[in-house]
Amino acid sequence: MEGHLKTDVVIIGAGLTGLVTAHYLLKSGISVKIVEKNSRPGGVIQTIREQGFTIESGPNTGVVSHPEIVELFEDLKEDCKIDIANPEAKKRLIWKDGEWHALPSGFLTAVKTPLFSLGDKFRILGEPFRKKGTNPNESIADLVVRRMGKSYLNYAIDPFISGIYAGDPSKLVTRFALPKLYNLEQTYGSFIRGGIKKHSEPKDQRTKKATKEVFSAKGGLQYLIDALVKSIGDENILLNCNEVTVSNDNQVFNISFLMGSIPVSLTSEKVISTAGGKEIEAIFPFIGQKQLKAITQLEYAKIVQVALGYRQWKGIDINAFGGLIPSIEKRRILGVLFPSSFFENRAPKGGALLSVFLGGIKHDEFYSLTDEEIQLLVEEEIGEMLKIKGIKADILKIFRYQYAIPQYTVTSEQRLEAINFVEKEHPGLILAGNIRDGIGMGDRIKQGRAIAEEMINK
């Protein structure tokens, strides 16, 4: 495919963000080429089917946090179906003092739980009357201790942040990392009052689609990727594109790269990058040093994910979503999900599939362990915690992500300003992906659709 092609839009990256954006642009008749360095589309999403197990190498689940998620599945209904997690397995377990405790889901369980101190249980009654915060860059840890107490931070929020960000609540800034929580306090003055008010506010049909349920695609997230690829067309996704660089000549972008040893270039008036922060410098040499620094200083948590499949499950009852381990408990894993408990057909009948996470921002040393060391560590931790000591998994797979989850820390304001500046200076260029607008799959779908609609409506 040597030579020079012209297209309306070039998207860099065929992960979920790039694919969703392309899907909506093409649907409205705008021509798109996606330029991807890997040999397959999907980015960090990939489903592996082996020996009766359906294993996700990247994300296992998302949350139906925005109507755009449901609408995307409606759009692709011929080729993939949304899979909603079984509500009977929604229990979240938290490890404390050598055993699992269910995270309280109502008033009575909250009163009885040994997870929080008696003082903090009383303290929570005063939460609606506490003053709202005034520091826009307050960390999640400071906010939670101020409103709810230290034991809530240690045994609810810290493990929750490990599960989502693999991050450190004392470094993540609430306004950027959990904007809904920040707005709840700022708008209603309290989480409890805000939660009650929001619950009773009338919702239109579209807003009701954001059910907050846990989702995947039936048969695995790969079906979502495959359906998007089918809609976009293989001919519009260029794989194995190396050394991608963009130049800007009077508002016409030239995107050049190598496919194997063949130089290819595309021209377009619009370029959308969905690449992570560490890639931006090489792709866009024309971005000024000050802005570049603000964007590329974004830190990412390193994650090792280990899938363990058992044909016959002999451990404790795992009819739950998963278990999370508070940092204060000083274990070597962050948490474990039980996908075969909440999605059908993820393991053979009577068996179980586990997905264990380790590493994260507080323990990036685990990323550099050898496979043998990781296997031993996970077998020891899981063996003790799920009472399956000495029983080998029938299938064990290790996946490593050096740039897994971006950390929206105090540098976020500078980064967002820099992105705005660059986009204004270079009309037609959009710096998207997880460097802004949220880290979850739902956020990526929402962002991709919003970018496409803005272009379509211009």
Ligand SMILES: Cc1cc2nc3c(=O)[nH]c(=O)nc-3n(C[C@H](O)[C@H](O)[C@H](O)COP(=O)(O)OP(=O)(O)OC[C@H]3O[C@@H](n4cnc5c(N)ncnc54)[C@H](O)[C@@H]3O)c2cc1C
């Ligand atoms: C281990 C793990 C667990 C996760 N768990 C969850 C979860 O439970 N729930 C949830 O909602 N989300 C989760 N996420 C986050 C979710 O997977 C991501 O938000 C989403 O998949 C990111 O999609 P993306 O397209 O923005 O980025 P990516 O998937 O990273 O795609 C970016 C693409 O751009 C390509 N690219 C990058 N640089 C270049 C370049 N220079 N030239 C050409 N191509 C380039 C990459 O190869 C890649 O294909 C998890 C992520 C990881 C890694």
